[in-house]
Amino acid sequence: MVVPNLKEAMKRSKEHGIVQTIHYKIDDNLRGIAKGKHYFIKTYGCQMNEHDSENIKGLLEELGFIPVDCMEEADFILLNTCAIRENAHNKVFGFLGRIKNLKEKRPNVIAGICGCMAQEEVVVKEILEKYNYIDLVFGTHNIHHLPKLIHEILIKQENQIEVFSKEGDIIENMPFKRDSKYKAWVNIMYGCDKFCTYCIVPYTRGKQRSRKKEDILTEVQALKENGYKEVTLLGQNVNAYGKDLEEDYYMEDLLFDVSKTGIERIRFVTSHPWDFTDKMISIIASCDNIMPYIHLPLQSGSNTILKQMGRRYTKEEYITLFHKLKEKIPNVAITTDIIVGFPNETEEDFEDTLQVVEECKYDSAFTFIFSPRIGTPASKMEDRIAKEVKEERLQRLNERINYYSKCANEVYKGKTVKVLIEGISEKDDTKVMGYTETMKLVNVKADKNTIGTIIPVKITDVKTWSMDGEAV
Numbered sequence: 001m002v003v004p005n006l007k008e009a010m011k012r013s014k015e016h017g018i019v020q021t022i023h024y025k026i027d028d029n030l031r032g033i034a035k036g037k038h039y040f041i042k043t044y045g046c047q048m049n050e051h052d053s054e055n056i057k058g059l060l061e062e063l064g065f066i067p068v069d070c071m072e073e074a075d076f077i078l079l080n081t082c083a084i085r086e087n088a089h090n091k092v093f094g095f096l097g098r099i100k101n102l103k104e105k106r107p108n109v110i111a112g113i114c115g116c117m118a119q120e121e122v123v124v125k126e127i128l129e130k131y132n133y134i135d136l137v138f139g140t141h142n143i144h145h146l147p148k149l150i151h152e153i154l155i156k157q158e159n160q161i162e163v164f165s166k167e168g169d170i171i172e173n174m175p176f177k178r179d180s181k182y183k184a185w186v187n188i189m190y191g192c193d194k195f196c197t198y199c200i201v202p203y204t205r206g207k208q209r210s211r212k213k214e215d216i217l218t219e220v221q222a223l224k225e226n227g228y229k230e231v232t233l234l235g236q237n238v239n240a241y242g243k244d245l246e247e248d249y250y251m252e253d254l255l256f257d258v259s260k261t262g263i264e265r266i267r268f269v270t271s272h273p274w275d276f277t278d279k280m281i282s283i284i285a286s287c288d289n290i291m292p293y294i295h296l297p298l299q300s301g302s303n304t305i306l307k308q309m310g311r312r313y314t315k316e317e318y319i320t321l322f323h324k325l326k327e328k329i330p331n332v333a334i335t336t337d338i339i340v341g342f343p344n345e346t347e348e349d350f351e352d353t354l355q356v357v358e359e360c361k362y363d364s365a366f367t368f369i370f371s372p373r374i375g376t377p378a379s380k381m382e383d384r385i386a387k388e389v390k391e392e393r394l395q396r397l398n399e400r401i402n403y404y405s406k407c408a409n410e411v412y413k414g415k416t417v418k419v420l421i422e423g424i425s426e427k428d429d430t431k432v433m434g435y436t437e438t439m440k441l442v443n444v445k446a447d448k449n450t451i452g453t454i455i456p457v458k459i460t461d462v463k464t465w466s467m468d469g470e471a472v
């Protein structure tokens with residue numbers, strides 16, 4: 001049993017050594033060990049976790065597992081968890097009750113937990129004490145051990161708890177079962193070294209480790225050859241890509257080289273404002289296949305709060321960058337993340353945030369109430385602001401965000417834009433759906449055989465969260 005340790009996870013020292021690249025290969029004696037068995041994965045959290053689940057599915061299918069949509073039919077149930085806010089935690093602990101009921105009826109079902117919550121010392125302790133029907137816990141640093149762990153459970157019939165606090169090497173050549181045939185996530189870096197004071201990610205994902213450019217470019221090239229139209233380069237802080245590599249090769253260089261592969265659409269998330277260089281901006285502006293869409297988290301518009309958050313920029317610097325992006329990248333859409341109710345955020349601080357929203361008129365935003373995370377500096381700050389005040393601020397903020405989302409969509413009415421059609425519309429199954437270059441969801445009147453292609457669409461109506469259109 002290896003359990004996580006918060007102190008170890010917080011360390012960033014030389015003893016971590018240089019990150020190696022290891023090539024994964026399944027052990028021949030593990031191939032097919034779960035033949036005929038069914039698996040069910042529930043994924044919480046960000047794109048990183050979604051993509052990890054694609055990796056986990058790939059590993060499980062090499063073992064012979066077959067996917068099922070219904071948990072009750074599964075022999076192996078896995079929760080890939082998120083630790084970012086308290087409600088993410090609560091959802092997972094709520095789901096564990098359902099698993100318990102199922103295990104009472106079918107004791108042979110294997111139940112596992114992985115992802116960011118599994119990296120938390122307090123969570124694993126609680127699981128071991130109160131949820132002893134969980135058979136498997138593994139973390140974000142040892143996904144590639146999953147086949148071995150499953151094998152141990154199957155042959156020894158005893159639970160497996162293996163969570164490393166220190167990130168290890170970069171594992172290449174892992175199998176992925178991608179959810180889409182047209183757009184793909186591509187990791188370009190793991191971990192985060194920013195240590196924003198409210199955020200748990202640097203502890204759950206370890207230190208920043210950039211993938212080698214050759215491995216990224218080979219992956220994008222292969223995706224293109226397999227018919228993929230779009231890649232999203234993934235990392236917690238993609239603008240810092242390369243800063244940990246020995247070679248002088250950074251995000252702007254990577255964007256340029258990925259653009260040269262000729263894949264039709266390139267996106268990237270998430271951009272920390274701190275690392276946005278002028279060179280990056282000019283490459284985004286000049287390469288047609290790099291999409292004019294940037295997620296630029298603000299977090300707060302108050303300089304006092306930004307400082308306490310450890311965000312390393314001021315409101316003024318953020319606004320200058322915002323306008324530079326708008327000016328240099330034609331038709332760019334910019335979205336953001338905002339936290340309200342950081343410890344002792346005053347009404348004035350909050351109004352500063354509203355003021356930035358009035359100035360930036362975001363295309364859309366994810367807004368959150370601050371949630372204290374164990375181990376982070378902000379969780380130790382005394383907080384005198386009442387919950388009701390925080391909720392009321394969130395409402396006021398959302399009202400403005402929604403207003404500007406609708407305004408940003410209004411501009412599209414009557415225009416013709418390119419949409420990558422991904423599938424049948426969830427709202428209306430006579431329609432198809434997809435996203436514009438600027439990441440706007442469009443429900444489109446078009447033939448189903450347009451799925452998987454980029455087509456011109458005339459926008460006929462706009463709402464706050466989506467638009468309607470027809471193929472032209």
Ligand code: SAH
Pocket residue numbers: 084085198199200201235236237270271272297299337338339368369370371372373
């Ligand atoms: N790497 C990304 C953020 C990943 S987390 C970045 O730096 O932009 C996604 C969002 O969750 C953050 O942008 C932040 O707005 C929010 N978030 C993170 N920790 C939080 C916490 N403790 N409470 C509330 N919101 C939080």
Ligand code: SF4
Pocket residue numbers: 192193194195196199200201202236237272
């Ligand atoms: Fe968290 Fe900040 Fe890193 Fe984003 S940049 S993952 S908010 S510590």
Ligand code: F3S
Pocket residue numbers: 044045046047048049081082083084115116200201204205
């Ligand atoms: Fe959640 Fe981990 Fe992503 S905490 S937001 S799943 S990196």
